[in-house]
Amino acid sequence: MTAAPQALRSTVDTRSDDYRRNRDTLLAKLAELDTEQARAVAGGGAKYTDRHRARGKLLARERIELLLDEDSPFLELSALAAWGTDYQVGASVVTGIGVIEGVECLVVANDPTVRGGASNPWTLRKTLRANDIALANRLPVVSLVESGGADLPSQSEIFIPGGRVFRDITRLSAAGIPTITAVFGNATAGGAYVPGMSDYVIMIKDRSKVFLGGPPLVKMATGEEAEDEALGGAEMHGTVSGLADLVAEDEADALRLARRVVARLNWRKQGPPPRPEVREPRLDPEELLGLVPTDLRVPFDPREVIARIVDGSDFDEFKPRYGTSLVTGWASVHGYPVGVLANARGVLFSEEAQKATQFIQLANASDTPLLFLQNTTGYMVGARYEQGGIIKHGAMMINAVSNSKVPHLTVVLGASYGAGNYGMCGRAYDPRFLFTWPNAKSAVMGPAQLAGVLSIVARQAAAAKGQPYLDEHDAAMREMVESQIEAQSLAQFLSGRLYDDGVIDPRDTRTVLGLCLSAIHSGPVKGADGYGIFRM
Incomplete structure (x- = not known):
C-alpha cells in the first residue's frame, strides 16, 4: 500500500489589497525586465542588423532556432550580462540549453551585430559560465562562431583570463563531452583556437575565415602577400590543412550538418529518468x-x-x-x-x-x-x-x-x-x-542597516577623536549609502x-x-x- 502524498493548501486571498498591490508591483518590474531583455535581443541595433542581413546572414538567435529541434524549448542563460556597464546588454553572445536531435546541448552563439562579435570582458565571463554549466551537467557544446576575436580596447581584461576558454574546450573533450563548432564568418587570432580545439568543425564555403593572422598581419609580420582563402578559407581547411571536418554550402547547410553530428554522437543520459506520470500543480x-x-x-x-x-x-x-x-x-x-x-x-x-x-x-x-x-x-x-x-x-x-x-x-x-x-x-x-x-x-545587508552601521562607526570614530559629528552630514551619508546599496542590490x-x-x-x-x-x-x-x- 502506497502512502498518500501530502497536498499543500493555500490560504492566500487573491482579492485582498495586499495581494493586488504585490501583483501590480511585480508586473511593473516584469515590464522593466522585458525592456532590458529587448535590448539584448536587439544586438547592435537596426543599422548593424540590417547590414548583417544584407550580406545574406542569419542573426544569432535565428541560427539557434534552426539548430534546435522544431518547437523545442530554449533556456537562454545570462541574457542581461553586462547590464549597467559600458558594454551592450547581452555581452555580444547568446548562451543557453536546447534540444538538438533529442539531445540536450549547451549552445554558444556569437552576435556579430555587436562590434563584429568581438569578445569583451563580459563576453568572456558569460562564455566561461556556459562552459562550467556544460562540464558540471555533462552537456555537449555547440558553438556558432562569428567573431573578430578580442575587443582590442579592453584586451588587458581579456587576454590573460581568456586563455581559459581554450582550456575549457580541451577539458570538456577529455571528460568525454563532445564539442562541435560551426564557423559562420571570421574566427581570427585567438578565436581560431575555438574550432582548432573542438572535436568537430564545420565551415561554410566562401564564408568561413579561420586564421591566426589575417592578410594585414601576415604582411606586417613576414612581408608575405596572401589572400583570405589561402590563409584560412573553408575550401583550404577542408582540403589542405584538414581543420574543417565538413564544408557546408551555406548557413542553413552548416546548421543541418551540426544537427547530423549531434545525431551521430550516440549520446545517453547517465542520471535516472523522471517519473513517467507528472501532475501539474493543483494551485495556479x-x-x-x-x-x-x-x-x-x-x-x-x-x-x-x-x-x-x-x-x-x-x-x-x-x-x-x-x-x-x-x-x-x-x-x-x-x-x-x-x-x-x-x-x-x-x-x-x-x-x-x-x-x-x-x-x-x-x-x-x-x-x-x-x-x-x-x-x-x-x-x-x-x-x-x-x-x-x-x-x-x-x-x-x-x-x-x-x-x-x-x-x-x-x-x-x-x-x-x-x-x-x-x-x-x-x-x-x-x-x-x-x-x-x-x-x-x-547584498551584505539591507541598505538601511548598512547605512546605520556606517553611521554608528563614524559617530564612534568622531567621539574618539574629540571631534563633532554633524547630523546633517550623517543624514547625507545615510542617503548616499542607501541609494548606492539599493542600486547594487537590484x-x-x-x-x-x-x-x-x-x-x-x-x-x-x-x-x-x-x-x-x-x-x-x-x-x-x-x-x-x-x-x-x-x-x-
Whole structure:
C-alpha cells in the first residue's frame, strides 16, 4: 500500500489589497525586465542588423532556432550580462540549453551585430559560465562562431583570463563531452583556437575565415602577400590543412550538418529518468505574482510558492514543528525528485541551521537534488544567539552545503542578505543553476542597516577623536549609502554581473526548474560519501 502524498493548501486571498498591490508591483518590474531583455535581443541595433542581413546572414538567435529541434524549448542563460556597464546588454553572445536531435546541448552563439562579435570582458565571463554549466551537467557544446576575436580596447581584461576558454574546450573533450563548432564568418587570432580545439568543425564555403593572422598581419609580420582563402578559407581547411571536418554550402547547410553530428554522437543520459506520470500543480502558478510582499522585510509563507511549482502541489515536510523559519521537505518537479529548503521568516536561527544540515545529509544519502528557495536576511545576531552557538551552527549548515555532492538549484525569491546567501547556496557555492525573481535583492545587508552601521562607526570614530559629528552630514551619508546599496542590490545589477543565470518571470519558475533538472540528469546524480568536521 502506497502512502498518500501530502497536498499543500493555500490560504492566500487573491482579492485582498495586499495581494493586488504585490501583483501590480511585480508586473511593473516584469515590464522593466522585458525592456532590458529587448535590448539584448536587439544586438547592435537596426543599422548593424540590417547590414548583417544584407550580406545574406542569419542573426544569432535565428541560427539557434534552426539548430534546435522544431518547437523545442530554449533556456537562454545570462541574457542581461553586462547590464549597467559600458558594454551592450547581452555581452555580444547568446548562451543557453536546447534540444538538438533529442539531445540536450549547451549552445554558444556569437552576435556579430555587436562590434563584429568581438569578445569583451563580459563576453568572456558569460562564455566561461556556459562552459562550467556544460562540464558540471555533462552537456555537449555547440558553438556558432562569428567573431573578430578580442575587443582590442579592453584586451588587458581579456587576454590573460581568456586563455581559459581554450582550456575549457580541451577539458570538456577529455571528460568525454563532445564539442562541435560551426564557423559562420571570421574566427581570427585567438578565436581560431575555438574550432582548432573542438572535436568537430564545420565551415561554410566562401564564408568561413579561420586564421591566426589575417592578410594585414601576415604582411606586417613576414612581408608575405596572401589572400583570405589561402590563409584560412573553408575550401583550404577542408582540403589542405584538414581543420574543417565538413564544408557546408551555406548557413542553413552548416546548421543541418551540426544537427547530423549531434545525431551521430550516440549520446545517453547517465542520471535516472523522471517519473513517467507528472501532475501539474493543483494551485495556479499565475498566483505567484502576488505572493511576495512589496516590502521584502515582510515575511511570507514559502509553502505558497512550493505549492505552485511542484508536481501535484504534493510536499512531504521534514521537521515541520522544529526550526520553523526554514521549511524543508520532499517533492518532485516534472517527475524529478527534489529536496526543498525555503526560508519562511527570513532570519536563520541555530535550530534552522541544524535542521538544514541534517536534511542536506539525508538528500545526499538518497541521491536527491536540492532546491534552495532564498528569502533570507541572514543568521540571527545578538548576545543570546552568540552564546547559543549561532556561529558554529551556521558554519555547520554552510559546511553541509559546501560539501554536498548532489546537484543544487537556487532561486532567489526575495531577500538574500549576509551569510544567509551562503547557507542557502548562493553563487559562491556553485549551484548548478541560480535564477532570480525580478523583485529580489542581494547584498551584505539591507541598505538601511548598512547605512546605520556606517553611521554608528563614524559617530564612534568622531567621539574618539574629540571631534563633532554633524547630523546633517550623517543624514547625507545615510542617503548616499542607501541609494548606492539599493542600486547594487537590484536583480538586473546582479544578473548583469553574472551572479545568477538569469532573471525569470515567477510564473516560469516550474518550467525553468524542469529544464534544468532534465539537463542535470544528463550526468550522474550522486550524493556525498563524507563531510568535513562539524562543530557540534
